[in-house]
Amino acid sequence: MSGGTAMSRTTRRSRRATLAVSLTATVSLVLAACGGDDTTSTTASSPAGADPGIGHIHGLGVDPADGAIYVAAHYGVFRIIGQDRAARVAGRFQDTMGFTIVGPKTFLASGHPAAAEMAKGARPHLGLLRSADAGATWTEVSEGGSADFHGLQPAGTKLYAFDSQTGQVRRSDDEGRKWIIGARLQVVDLAAHRNRPDRVHATTPEGVQVSDDGGATFTKASGTPLLSHLDAVDGGGLVGVGVDGQVHSGRPGDGSWQRLGRLPGGQATAFTAVDARRLLAATEDGSVHESRDGGRSFTMAYRPAPN
Template sequence: MRSRLYQKLLLAVAVLATAACGAPPTAVGGGTSPSEATLAHVHGLGVDPADGMLYAASHYGLFKLPPGGAPERVGPVQDVMGFTVVGPGHFLASGHPGTPTNAAPHLGLIETTDAGQTWRNLSLGGAADFHALEAKHDVVFGYDSQSRQILTSADKRSWEPRARLALRDFAVDPARPEVLIANTADGLARSTDGGATFTPLPDAPDLVFVEWPAAGTLLGSDPNNTIYLSTDGGDTWTRQGQAPGPPGAFTAVNPSELYIATESAIHYSPDGGRSFTVRQPLS
């Protein structure tokens, strides 16, 4: 298990890398240059419950990934971050515009209800850059990289500030809206007050990504690309398997089905991270 110092260095590198990937300012809608429509630098993954389609949120827009087919960009060229699936055809995201205008460089919270074809800004345009978003229990939880703060909203427009801390990812308990798990500069930590405060979990692995696909069951990956499973809400963890490379995005559709994106491909696991196959090569 890596040291807490390593975890702090990892978080610092993540902050610098994210700042470097910001795109020039524009309005929501961005550019549509075919030369920019390349699936690379994947920041998020999600499955649309409407049809089971896998989507990849990237530096060059949102792509749908038909099984056995080529990636298809949907909607504008923009840097899509903090991507999360709310419901059928309904996604939330954040990020940066895709072409230069006089608009602000941060998209705030944006929403699509047509599976990425069109987006609209809901709030915090020009101010917030959410690197992690979750929509559960009719509440949106977001981590804003600009203020380094967890924010929550019941209407997607007005926001309540919670803890201010450095973190890479977080997950919300599907059964209890007040319980969150986050990987902080001090390692994995739990909140029991909706993200206002966190208590370290000293015996937990230092995870880079964490997912909470079912009540009591969490999955995550560490800096060594090891996949971990917890079946008791994060108290204890067991090693599952080894990811094919450092994940840039990680999602758990359920406790068994995982997708991770590395630099070379998007990979699929049908067995909770014990084994992986290539789902989509990346250019």
């Protein structure tokens, strides 16, 4: 082994350790915001006086009914109208922590009510909600008052989620009406695909973990880069982004991960693969970036007005 090679490996290990610390901090911030202190989490999720804007973005999706981009955020669900315009859906200010679009105008969500709703006696956690009209109205499916689901991830007939209140991965085989309790992990994001619904990946501070038994147990996915967010695409591939904004794609288990482009604005707060070529990512400043070439380059889909 040459001195240069040893130095290179030392540098890679040091960089991975730095990224792991950043990812651990991300997990801690998310879980602290959704932890046992209900007053803190729900009060922060509602406006006081002037419109607070979007706030921290937790989820992204595209409605196949019309191709519109939707943003799930600290102050509600928003429809992106232009690079500088986003419309809050139905005037709702709920803190939408979990979000996914499962069909035309059909959304799933979770999180916390707005403070105004809490003041009227609303329970602190939304459980799983479903909308059949693009977020205009919502119906409780399950776990209202007890569960705060992050990383909502459909996979064929299965639905995966991470419950921040118990720290456990969950799986539903009936569209979220009943849940099977899975492994306990520090999860940032989940990824699964309809073609292999029993397999689910999780991004954690220890690296990407994989389960082949529907989330009951997880093991480390060998050869994967350290990622904060991850999604599964057609053909068995995975695409994700690291805490440094670097986009990676690869196939589970073979170690052949490719470094693609870099996300403008650095660390992602939300990420989704609409398909293998179209990616959406939100960054800490509230911007939404879109790639049409599988993550090699990004354009601005939405930028919030400066404070």
